[in-house]
Amino acid sequence: xxxxxSSRAGLMIIGVFKLIKALALVVVxxxxxxxxxxxxxxxxxxxxxxxxxxxxxxxxQQVMTKLLSxxxxxxxxxxxxxxxxxxxxxxxxxxxxxxxxxxxYFTIFITGSFLPVEVYLIAQHFTVVRVLATLVNIGIVWxxxxxxxxxxxxxxxxxxxxxxx
Numbered sequence: 001x002x003x004x005x006s007s008r009a010g011l012m013i014i015g016v017f018k019l020i021k022a023l024a025l026v027v028v029x030x031x032x033x034x035x036x037x038x039x040x041x042x043x044x045x046x047x048x049x050x051x052x053x054x055x056x057x058x059x060x061q062q063v064m065t066k067l068l069s070x071x072x073x074x075x076x077x078x079x080x081x082x083x084x085x086x087x088x089x090x091x092x093x094x095x096x097x098x099x100x101x102x103x104x105y106f107t108i109f110i111t112g113s114f115l116p117v118e119v120y121l122i123a124q125h126f127t128v129v130r131v132l133a134t135l136v137n138i139g140i141v142w143x144x145x146x147x148x149x150x151x152x153x154x155x156x157x158x159x160x161x162x163x164x165x
Contacts, residue, residue: 007147007150010147011104011147012096012097014096014143015096016093016097018089021089021093022087022089025083025086025089028082029082029083030079032075032079033079036075036079044067045064091106092106092107104147107140107141111137112141114137115134115137115141118137119134
């Protein structure tokens, strides 16, 4: 019984984590779409001055240079992509919080399918944040696969006991 309650707690933690990611992506999506038909550099310059960032900072300059190439079409694509991924995370998170077996398989598939891309991105541009995010996702997939295998083993043991009786 202890094992099942710890499994439920693990699923709840992963589910809440996925729901937080979904919420963050919805906020990003709304923010990006609010920038459509606005001068991004002007908007971000206003934000930067509000939080007192040095506009001559090299990182700020790099971001501003990249943003000059962003047009309304790219903003709409970014917004749509944010909502798409938010929908995936919302589906995973709600299913896991509701302890649905399909959600465990869905999360294994979705999260696992992103791992090669994450490893590729780390190889292209190493950052600690990317490595940590990839490790978290590997941990989630590992946990869910182990949970499914443990549950399958338990069901097989129960069915073999019932056929021997």
